[in-house]
Amino acid sequence: MGATTRTVEAPRTTGAREILKTFLLLELWVGLWVTLKNQFRPHITVEYPKERVELSPRFRGIPRLRFHPESGEELCIACHLCETVCPDDCIHIVSEKKPDGKGKRLVSFEINLERCCFCGLCVDPCPTKPLTAIYMSHDYEMADFKRDAFVAPLKVLLNGVDPKDYKE
Amino acid sequence: MGQDTLIRNVLIPTAQILAVVLILPLLIAYLQLVERKVLGFMQARLAPRRVGWHGLLQPIADAVKLLIKEDVIPEKSDRFLFTLAPIATVIPALAALAVIPFAGAPFTVFGYEVKPFITDVNVALLYLLAISSLGIYGIILGGWASNSKYSLLGALRSSAQMISYEVPLGFAIIGVMMLAGSASMVDIVEAQRKAGVWYVVPQLVGFFCYFIAAIAETNRVPFDLPEAEAELVAGFHTEYSGMKFAFFFLAEYTNMIVVSCIATILFFGGWLRPLPNVESLWWLQNGWLILLPLTLGGFAGWLFGQRTGRGLPPMIAGGGIGAAAGAILAMSDLGGLASLSLPAVSGAFWFFFKVSLFLFMYIWFRGTYPRYRYDQLMALGWKWLIPLSVANVIVTGLAIVVKGAVQGRG
Amino acid sequence: MFRTEEMDINMGPQHPSTHGVLRLVLNLDGEEIVDVRPVIGYLHRGVEKLSEHRTYAMIEPLTDRLDYVAAISENLGYCGAVEKLMGLQVPPRAQSIRVILAELQRIASHLLWLGTHALDLGAMTVFFYTFRERELILDLFEQFCGARLTYNAMRIGGLLEDVPPGWTDRVRHFLSIFPSRQKEYEDLLTVNRIWLGRTQGVGVLSREDAVALGTSGPTLRGSGVDYDVRKSQPYSSYDQFDFDVPLGTKGDTYDRYLVRMEEMRQSCRIIQQALDRLPEGEVRAKVPKYIKPPAGEVYHVVESPRGEQGFYIVSKGSEMPYRMRFRSPSFVNLQALPMMCKGRLIADVVAIIGSIDIVLGDVDR
Numbered sequence: 030m031g032a033t034t035r036t037v038e039a040p041r042t043t044g045a046r047e048i049l050k051t052f053l054l055l056e057l058w059v060g061l062w063v064t065l066k067n068q069f070r071p072h073i074t075v076e077y078p079k080e081r082v083e084l085s086p087r088f089r090g091i092p093r094l095r096f097h098p099e100s101g102e103e104l105c106i107a108c109h110l111c112e113t114v115c116p117d118d119c120i121h122i123v124s125e126k127k128p129d130g131k132g133k134r135l136v137s138f139e140i141n142l143e144r145c146c147f148c149g150l151c152v153d154p155c156p157t158k159p160l161t162a163i164y165m166s167h168d169y170e171m172a173d174f175k176r177d178a179f180v181a182p183l184k185v186l187l188n189g190v191d192p193k194d195y196k197e
Numbered sequence: 198m199g200q201d202t203l204i205r206n207v208l209i210p211t212a213q214i215l216a217v218v219l220i221l222p223l224l225i226a227y228l229q230l231v232e233r234k235v236l237g238f239m240q241a242r243l244a245p246r247r248v249g250w251h252g253l254l255q256p257i258a259d260a261v262k263l264l265i266k267e268d269v270i271p272e273k274s275d276r277f278l279f280t281l282a283p284i285a286t287v288i289p290a291l292a293a294l295a296v297i298p299f300a301g302a303p304f305t306v307f308g309y310e311v312k313p314f315i316t317d318v319n320v321a322l323l324y325l326l327a328i329s330s331l332g333i334y335g336i337i338l339g340g341w342a343s344n345s346k347y348s349l350l351g352a353l354r355s356s357a358q359m360i361s362y363e364v365p366l367g368f369a370i371i372g373v374m375m376l377a378g379s380a381s382m383v384d385i386v387e388a389q390r391k392a393g394v395w396y397v398v399p400q401l402v403g404f405f406c407y408f409i410a411a412i413a414e415t416n417r418v419p420f421d422l423p424e425a426e427a428e429l430v431a432g433f434h435t436e437y438s439g440m441k442f443a444f445f446f447l448a449e450y451t452n453m454i455v456v457s458c459i460a461t462i463l464f465f466g467g468w469l470r471p472l473p474n475v476e477s478l479w480w481l482q483n484g485w486l487i488l489l490p491l492t493l494g495g496f497a498g499w500l501f502g503q504r505t506g507r508g509l510p511p512m513i514a515g516g517g518i519g520a521a522a523g524a525i526l527a528m529s530d531l532g533g534l535a536s537l538s539l540p541a542v543s544g545a546f547w548f549f550f551k552v553s554l555f556l557f558m559y560i561w562f563r564g565t566y567p568r569y570r571y572d573q574l575m576a577l578g579w580k581w582l583i584p585l586s587v588a589n590v591i592v593t594g595l596a597i598v599v600k601g602a603v604q605g606r607g
Numbered sequence: 608m609f610r611t612e613e614m615d616i617n618m619g620p621q622h623p624s625t626h627g628v629l630r631l632v633l634n635l636d637g638e639e640i641v642d643v644r645p646v647i648g649y650l651h652r653g654v655e656k657l658s659e660h661r662t663y664a665m666i667e668p669l670t671d672r673l674d675y676v677a678a679i680s681e682n683l684g685y686c687g688a689v690e691k692l693m694g695l696q697v698p699p700r701a702q703s704i705r706v707i708l709a710e711l712q713r714i715a716s717h718l719l720w721l722g723t724h725a726l727d728l729g730a731m732t733v734f735f736y737t738f739r740e741r742e743l744i745l746d747l748f749e750q751f752c753g754a755r756l757t758y759n760a761m762r763i764g765g766l767l768e769d770v771p772p773g774w775t776d777r778v779r780h781f782l783s784i785f786p787s788r789q790k791e792y793e794d795l796l797t798v799n800r801i802w803l804g805r806t807q808g809v810g811v812l813s814r815e816d817a818v819a820l821g822t823s824g825p826t827l828r829g830s831g832v833d834y835d836v837r838k839s840q841p842y843s844s845y846d847q848f849d850f851d852v853p854l855g856t857k858g859d860t861y862d863r864y865l866v867r868m869e870e871m872r873q874s875c876r877i878i879q880q881a882l883d884r885l886p887e888g889e890v891r892a893k894v895p896k897y898i899k900p901p902a903g904e905v906y907h908v909v910e911s912p913r914g915e916q917g918f919y920i921v922s923k924g925s926e927m928p929y930r931m932r933f934r935s936p937s938f939v940n941l942q943a944l945p946m947m948c949k950g951r952l953i954a955d956v957v958a959i960i961g962s963i964d965i966v967l968g969d970v971d972r
């Protein structure tokens with residue numbers, strides 16, 4: 030395609046229209062009409078704690094671990110890949126050999142939510158396809174009064190964050 | 198001095214003053230809620246809704262917040278002037294209300310005749326001009342005493358702006374004074390009744406000048422440079438908080454109401470109904486019976502429409518229901534309302550109806566326009582408004598002379 | 608006699624209209640600007656240094672945080688640079704989706720610019736309207752990649768996932784309503800005499816100065832210089848799309864405003880074309896598990912909404928870059944500020960900052 034350019038200029042009116050525009054303040058009335066018209070458009074804000082926006086399926090909230098939906102077992106095989114790939118060093122995994130000698134299992138799995146940047150990179154390499162053990166949940170409320178609360182231990186990661194009422 | 202004189206000369210005026218001074222802050226608090234609502238709806242959002250039904254108690258919450266807030270006085274400010282400034286701003290603003298007639302006809306309370314205004318002086322317009330000029334002192338003192346560069350710049354802009362725009366404001370008023378032959382508010386309205394036409398018709402240019410100058414005088418958009426938050430943070434009241442800020446706020450909105458009242462009285466016939474001399478429209482005198490429920494119904498429908506996302510139809514429906522209810526009320530003559538002649542109520546309705554339209558215009562402008570620059574504001578005032586308003590005075594004068602000559606000969 | 612003195616006033620780093628943590632030391636004579644000294648660095652996070660200790664995949668979330676208003680353009684530029692270094696061929700479908708995302712991002716970024724620019728000049732309502740439409744775009748991004756601001760939307764070699772089902776129809780829906788909404792902003796601003804007064808003839812940047820200072824993007828094109836990376840060095844299949852480059856004539860704030868308004872229309876055109884002929888196929892090239900580009904260096908530029916966004920990578924063949932350098936358009940464009948402000952009034956400074964559309968995350972890196 031050839032290079033095409035377009036020169037932008039202020040819209041011009043000439044002659045009688047220009048005079049009318051100057052003295053009747055036409056464009057000012059047009060502006061007023063826009064705001065008046067918009068008064069009857071539905072509002073777009075959401076009254077947050079009462080209403081919530083619908084999140085899309087791919088929404089990236091607090092990262093969590095999950096059980097297998099049918100067998101109820103832990104999916105994580107303690108491969109440390111998410112820990113390796115995390116750009117913020119926020120995942121900390123301790124694992125041990127399974128008693129039967131095959132593979133490893135989790136002893137502890139912590140995500141420091143203070144460091145987490147919710148990039149979702151930890152989900153990509155998770156080997157338990159198609160259902161990844163670590164996933165970005167739809168939880169997004171994580172205010173708390175204590176810093177300790179941001180280091181989410183295994184139990185919280187598996188069972189989800191309890192909805193809190195924010196009272197000191 | 199008898200008891201009667203005492204009541205007539207001391208008690209009644211005191212009660213009137215108290216009524217104005219006590220009701221006004223409440224009115225302003227709710228004016229501010231309306232402003233936030235209208236702006237919110239223009240901007241596709243809902244405005245305050247947390248405190249009370251549709252945020253109706255929000256003004257009370259705001260007032261309480263301002264009252265109990267810490268009152269910070271900057272360390273290097275001039276403490277005396279810093280405290281004086283808000284008071285010096287709010288007093289002239291309130292004093293201006295003394296000469297505003299809210300309705301024409303007096304009403305009787307316990308056998309005493311009470312006029313629906315505090316006083317009627319024959320130099321009311323001059324008084325208003327003088328008083329509104331005094332308001333500048335408070336602003337410039339506040340900006341100076343804060344000892345902050347932003348405040349100082351805001352105060353300087355503000356005083357320059359108010360002084361410049363007082364000139365066209367004064368000239369715009371002169372046209373009306375010439376037509377009415379009086380500077381008393383009550384006389385001006387009565388003159389409009391006699392003329393049978395609101396002065397906005399013969400004085401359209403004068404009204405235009407007055408309106409623009411009044412917006413500038415009250416520092417509202419598009420002339421809100423003294424408190425242009427994008428440039429000067431908050432202008433002259435940057436350093437103020439708590440009650441002192443509330444005083445500035447009160448003064449600004451009082452000024453807004455005062456200039457709207459003056460515009461209504463001078464150009465829109467004050468408490469007169471539309472077309473005051475057309476006898477067949479007598480029912481407009483009791484128009485409030487229909488218009489008031491119509492407005493309230495429309496307002497409720499508007500809130501509902503915003504809430505549910507249905508837009509215009511609920512507002513029309515609400516207005517329609519209100520109008521129908523009002524009409525039924527008027528026709529069925531329930532409690533003798535329609536035949537009841539209440540000139541004070543009817544006058545006050547028309548007066549406040551017109552004032553609210555003006556206030557709506559103010560809010561509407563705020564929601565629509567960008568802000569002028571300082572030099573452009575001065576250019577507009579000195580190069581356009583002053584010549585225009587002077588020309589208006591000259592043309593009005595010539596018209597009066599010519600008319601007088603023609604009538605004198607005939 | 609009266610003694611007058613010049614006044615120094617600190618605008619920022621905490622100020623409503625410096626768009627972040629820019630600090631301007633204004634030297635004033637009354638309200639007239641004698642000199643402006645921008646002071647930057649309040650948002651410096653050392654992203655370039657941080658990048659030297661991250662693998663190539665880990666850097667992408669960092670690029671999100673450079674120009675956080677147009678994160679997708681940064682993603683696109685960074686991924687493009689690494690792909691160039693590795694000699695990767697991105698599948699055509701991924702290229703087209705990247706173009707759609709980048710152009711949506713351009714509209715979103717320009718909407719944010721328009722809203723804040725108008726807000727600075729006192730037109731409060733435009734801000735809410737533009738954010739209403741920006742929200743629609745952010746919803747599209749959320750559906751695509753799950754985030755609304757720092758997207759991390761691309762991966763080296765293509766995209767992580769294909770677009771979700773129905774996504775293209777939603778983009779088409781946005782394209783169908785956007786022109787009428789843009790008309791509303793224009794009704795409120797383009798012909799408004801107050802807006803014209805505030806922007807016309809303000810902050811004039813001549814053609815020569817604009818080139819000499821190295822500005823780019825709408826700031827450069829507003830001065831009438833025909834330079835758009837999408838045309839001059841096409842990347843990600845931009846050469847297949849038909850669009851115009853809007854140019855200003857006078858180089859003032861109003862011209863830069865018009866250029867950006869026109870760019871939004873052109874972006875709509877590009878998205879429409881990309882949607883109409885979206886190729887089928889894979890969205891990610893074959894990429895090794897550990898990304899280790901060969902030793903060498905690469906410079907890759909993209910046209911971000913703010914201008915020429917460059918990525919310079921030096922690789923020593925390890926899995927982390929040896930040196931990383933970002934050429935951020937806001938930083939360069941900010942240099943033009945003192946020149947444009949001299950002799951103007953305080954109120955114009957606000958208009959000029961708005962018109963060069965800086966993002967402090969991009970300036971300070």
